Amino acid sequence: MVTNATAAAQTAPEWVRKALADAGLVSPSAPGLDAVRLAGRNETYRVQTPAGSYVAKRLQGPAATARFARSTGHAELGSGPLTPQLVHHDADALVLLFTTITDAISGSDLLVQESFSTRQCADLGSAVGQLHNAPLAAVAQLPTPSLSMPSDEALRALPLDLVSRFTAGEVQAWRLIQSDPQLPGYIRALRASSDDAQHTPIHGDLRVDQVLATSDALHIVDWEEFGSGDPARDTGSWIGEWIYRAILDIPTARGDGRGSQTGSVLERTDFTERDVIARGVAKLDAQAPFISAFWDSYRTQRTVEHDEIARVTAFAGWHMLDRLLAHAHSRPSLPGLHRAAAGIGKRILSNPVGAAEALGLMTPTTTVGAA
Structure with missing residues (x-):
């Protein structure tokens, strides 16, 4: 712990x-x-x-x-x-x-400090793959893990008594989701495909702050959502954490040495839209080896079909929106960077196969039982 x-x-x-x-x-x-x-x-x-x-x-x-x-x-x-x-x-x-x-360090601290190693990511991918290969009968009697995605009713409207307790940031976040002409449909489609997927034992809430690192091992903690579910929930949320970090790093000098900085935030204010896009691509490229290490190691433990890979990236896209709602819970307003992350999440949800190809998740790799 x-x-x-x-x-x-x-x-x-x-x-x-x-x-x-x-x-x-x-x-x-x-x-x-x-x-x-x-x-x-x-x-x-x-x-x-x-x-x-x-x-x-x-x-x-x-x-x-x-x-x-x-x-x-x-x-x-x-x-x-x-x-x-x-x-x-x-x-x-x-x-x-x-x-x-x-003497453990939280995975979220490792990510921010740029101290995660590809070896650690590979170890985690292997462990998650082994979990997803465990017999489903072993979790059959456990309560079904809760799913953080909003219901159909919530995608249309929320009860007034609930909204009255929201922060202004939460009101803005829900308005962003509910008023979008396409986003609610993408979320419904992901939830439906996940419900129809072949289930396995899953952690159910796999994020970087659920991982602790010591000098010789990683440890996965907080198994409160453990049970039967779509394995893409675990792998998608983990990959989504790295995409989200890349987006948050767009205005920072972490690791790229560009410009003077104060507290890792660039003092430059003359970024063009092209600069922002270029920095976003560069930041994601910097995270790619860690995503690949996790994913390639995961796929040595179990075979992953293309429809599941599409759900993995869709859940990574949903993770941007899940983080938006979590961030808004204690905020009077939504920063532009988090709105941008939500926009990228929508783009991933709209074309998860294309996103999987862009992230290199469709690349053939050795799997258990493969020739």
Whole structure:
């Protein structure tokens, strides 16, 4: 679990101490333990005990019971080498207790710092491919993973009581999606094709911040959406993360050494439209080796047909819009760069096969069972 927190230590809450005691890691009468609160939608603490360091998570929010069932279901299947060990769980309290992955760096930090290696991406691709090859029967009894894509009703209109709680940025984001003459149709088509696809076990929420890196391994965390689903959801969202990063990097000097900079943001203001397009292409070219390393390694584990590849890129396109909505949740307005990302997402959704070819995903590669 995540270990790089910056909050000050505090006394561990009673539910954390109880979980540790129930797991036999501390005495029920042990004095207070220091804990650090970690960020996220759940109530999560890292705590140090005489037996070692652990992360305690109490699930909260929508569908917490289903997310708990999926998390424990994944652990009961053996978790895998890239997953922190679940050492205790309490179904009544919705509490999970994991071993801590020490000295770990979040994948999102690696991406921003340009510290991801192609080897790490290849390792992740192989691990995800193995996950998607696991028997579907193993997840048959788990709650179906939720899909973040909006419903038909939401694509047409949202309830007034919900909109009244939106930030101005969220209102702008939904208006951008709902008022587009074509975008809702593209989203409906992707959801329908994904529903009809052959399902496999999936992570269900594979993003760079769900990956932790240590000096010798990568670890995939937060299996709250684990279950049966379209494998293109996982691969598409991962590839979408790299495309999204390339778009966000258009106005920055990260890695290209062009112009003076302050905090990595270029001080130049004379970019033409041609400059912006050229920089976008260059930024995506810079990410291409990492996308290819993940994808080529993934395809050594399982055969991927062309219709699935099209869904992979379509989900990568949807990821731009998903990030738009997530960014808007805490913003009074939508920056132009995020609007641009949404526009690129729409273009990918409109022609996923063409996007797959442009990204090199259609390139033949060795697959399991291939001659």
